[in-house]
Amino acid sequence: MGASLLSAIGLPELVTATPQAYEELVIELATNPEKLAAIKDKLARNRLTTPLFDTKRFIHHIEAAYTEAYRRYQARLQPDHIQVPQ
Numbered sequence: 714m715g716a717s718l719l720s721a722i723g724l725p726e727l728v729t730a731t732p733q734a735y736e737e738l739v740i741e742l743a744t745n746p747e748k749l750a751a752i753k754d755k756l757a758r759n760r761l762t763t764p765l766f767d768t769k770r771f772i773h774h775i776e777a778a779y780t781e782a783y784r785r786y787q788a789r790l791q792p793d794h795i796q797v798p799q
Contacts (some may be wrong), residue, residue: 722766723759724752 718727729735742749760766774797779796 718765722763724757728750749770 716725719725719727727738729738742752764770777797778795783799785793785795
């Protein structure tokens with residue numbers, strides 16, 4: 714789940730596959746203030762532009778999904794995947 718969230722916020726460079734790789738990344742960031750600052754800056758920028766933090770879009774999409782699910786229920790259709798248009 715962490716990898717998914719990091720990718721969604723545009724920071725895939727923080728995803729690690731092993732505990733050892735995680736430890737190496739932590740040490741690298743702790744000993745390289747410039748790189749840590751760049752990561753923090755990127756997070757601050759991406760927080761304002763990525764869908765992960767776009768609450769209005771999320772609300773719109775989940776309401777559309779609920780509406781479609783209820784429409785399908787009223788039409789006595791079987792459960793299925795619901796595609797919400799962008």
